[in-house]
Amino acid sequence: MSTPSRFAKVLATGAVLALCVGGLEIATRLVIRKNPTTGLDALSRVTLLPLRPSENAIREAYARxxxxxxxxRDQTMGWTIKPNGRAGEYSANAQGIRTDPTRTFAAARPTEGRRILAVGDSFTHGDGVPLDATWEAQLEAMHGDLEVLNLGGPGYGTDQAFLRWRKEGxxxxxxxxxxxxxxxxxxxxxxxxxxxxxxxxxxxMSKPRFILDDGELVLINSPTLDEDGLVRALTLGExxxxxxHDFWRRESEQTFRPYFHLSFLRVAASVWAAYERKQLRQQLYEGTRPEGNEITVAIARAFAREVRASGASPLVLIMPMRELLALQASPEGLPLVRALKAEAIPVxxxxxxxxxxxxxxxxxxxxQPDGHLTREGNAIVARVIAPHLFGTVSGTAESGTTTESVDKTPSVEASDSRP
Structure with a gap:
């Protein structure tokens, strides 16, 4: 082949490649949208790198x-439920408890019947269902001698739930x-x-978190960041x-790369980063990354100790996660549950x-489509938890099981949820 022919072939190949790259770039740019909540570019639910929101976007989100x-907003928990708050099917009483707004609870527990107090996240709060469909309300309807206080907080971590019990519960x-x-x-x-x-x-959203220092819990970001603190934390390069101490801050996701000028390469990098996040979550659930279980167990241990000191019995309730049901129901079970039982924490x-x-x-x-429980799902929670509130479940105790009795407190023991 002559040199001119070879050169022409290279030019033709280059032209085709340029057309393909150009077409891919145009198509990619056409499907990228601005996320109105963050002000960042996104493709479907994938936020495009770098994860560096503008100061204006942060301040606008804060103002909303x-x-x-x-x-x-709450400086102790990050956020909490407003006393007498109302939004759609959610309502709170003057004490910030999700209940009938006209209902109030005395500080002293009732002289007849039993009082149960629940803290946790949206699965405790009852996101997506009316008040009477929450597992707390269904428990009360099933057992007239139970009084159940719902102090769940949407979006909470275990740290925030524990802090809400300390502050309010x-x-x-x-x-x-x-x-x-x-x-x-x-x-x-x-x-x-x-x-x-x-x-x-x-x-x-800024929340407190606990870290471990020589095995002891240390609370950081308390009080939580104010508006200016959020701006500094999210916009500073370093x-x-x-x-x-934020496990989810990844330097690689904060940095603009020269190849991001090509949108399709930016999208590819962002999709890969989202996949890595999903895998990292799975590793936390499965315990191959131990950091999450270690801090969660430490919080639960402190919770159990302080609840016992208050004269009550603690019970940790592991909520169902639609994507993890097979692991939760496997003979080995969720590593978190095994770790809690090893600490003799009722679960x-x-x-x-x-x-x-x-x-x-x-x-x-x-x-529900977003993974929260339906009315029927909450009914299962109420039915399963009830025996653990009224007395020891019959059968052979498992390893790590504890049974408590504190001043006529109903006994609580560790188990899985099969009747």
Whole structure:
């Protein structure tokens, strides 16, 4: 082949390649949209790198929550439920408890019957269902001698739930205090700024977290960051000393790369980063990355100790996670549950009951599209937890089981959730 012919072939190949790259670039740019919540480019639910929101976007997100009628900022927990708050089907009484707004609870526990106090995240709060469909309300309807206080907080980590019990729940004498833990909390307990864990939202959300120092819990980001602190934390090129403790802050996701000028390469890098995040979550659930379980167990241990000191019995309730039911129901079970039992912390894992329920009910009957529980799902929670509130479940105790009796407090023991 002559040199001119070879050169012509190279030019033709280059032209075709340029057309392909150009077409791919144009097509990619056409499908990229601006996320109105964060101000960042996104493709579907994947936020494009770098994860560096503007100061204006942060301040606008912060301002949008200032007039919330239900969830309000709180320097101790990050956010909490507004006393007498209301939003759609959610309502709170003057004490900030999700209940009938006209209902109030005395500090002393009732002289007749039993008082249960529940703290946790949205699965405890009852996201997506009306008040009477929450598992707390269904428990009260099933058992007239139970009084159940719902102090769950949407979006909470186990750290925030524990802090809410310390700040607000401890003021109410109870027979049993339930700490609801959804497996996702394992990831949240390592996080300070929600945006860094879920980049499609949460610019305005700053939460406290515990770290371990020689085995002891140390609370950081308390009080939580104010507006200016959020701006500094999310816009500075170098992480502050505080942000070095956010497990989900990844330097590789904060840095602009020259090849990001090509949108399709930027999208590819962003999709890969999202995949790595998903894999990292799975490693936390499965315990191959131990950091999440270690801090969660330490928080649960402190919770159990302080609840016992208050004269009540602690119970950790592991909520079902639709994507993890097979692991929760496996013979080995969730590593978090095994670790809690090893610490003799009373625990009930709801996963096995929901796994079994799928055989007669569809997943849609038990879980809402976003993964929260339906009315029927909450009813299962109420039925499974009830025996643990009224007395020891019959049968052989498992390894790590504890049975407690504190001043006529109903006994509580560790188990899985199969009846």
């Amino acid at each position: 929550t200032a007039n919330s009628t239900y969830l309000v 401890r003021a109410f004498e109870a027979h049993v205090v339930v700490l609801g833990i959804w497996p996702e909390n394992i990831a949240r307990n390592l996080n300070i700024l929600r945006f860094l864990m879920t980049p499609d939202a949460g610019l305005e 992480p502050t000393s505080l942000m070095r 009930v894992d709801l996963g096995p009951s929901f796994f079994d329920a799928q055989r007669t009910s569809s997943v849609g009957d038990l879980f």
